[in-house]
Amino acid sequence: MAKKSMIEREKKRQALVEKYAAKRAELKEIANDESKPMEERFKARLKLAKLPRNSSPTRLHNRCQLTGRPHAYYRKLKVSRIMLRELGSNGQLPGVVKSSW
Numbered sequence: 204m205a206k207k208s209m210i211e212r213e214k215k216r217q218a219l220v221e222k223y224a225a226k227r228a229e230l231k232e233i234a235n236d237e238s239k240p241m242e243e244r245f246k247a248r249l250k251l252a253k254l255p256r257n258s259s260p261t262r263l264h265n266r267c268q269l270t271g272r273p274h275a276y277y278r279k280l281k282v283s284r285i286m287l288r289e290l291g292s293n294g295q296l297p298g299v300v301k302s303s304w
Contacts, residue, residue, distance in 0.1 A: 209271035213264065216257045223258035227251065 233239060233247035256262065265276045267283035275284035282290065291299040 209273075210266060210268070213266050213271075216262055219255055219258040220260050220263060223254055224260075227254065227258065230254075 230247045230251040234244050234251060236244065264273050265278065266273050267276060267286055268281045269286045270283060272283040272285065276282075277284070277287055280287060280296070287296070287299075290296045292301050
């Protein structure tokens with residue numbers, strides 16, 4: 204069940220991103236403000252570096268909500284291509300029909 208743990212890990216990352224978003228924005232504002240003294244900007248950078256790594260939004264990755272697969276992800280449906288095909292074939296996605304010729 205490694206896939207389920209990746210889904211859980213991604214949920215934890217999302218929670219950390221939301222928790223630290225305001226603090227990160229505030230520290231980045233100070234660090235990038237040219238009018239502030241160099242020491243104050245440097246301290247803001249150090250504080251930013253001490254925040255948890257997983258609180259950075261760039262650490263988030265789109266994953267299939269059912270399998271945890273990170274590749275071939277459909278944003279609107281939040282599933283991978285494999286699950287899209289499987290759910291479509293089983294008739295579990297409204298408006299999606301398997302084409303046959």
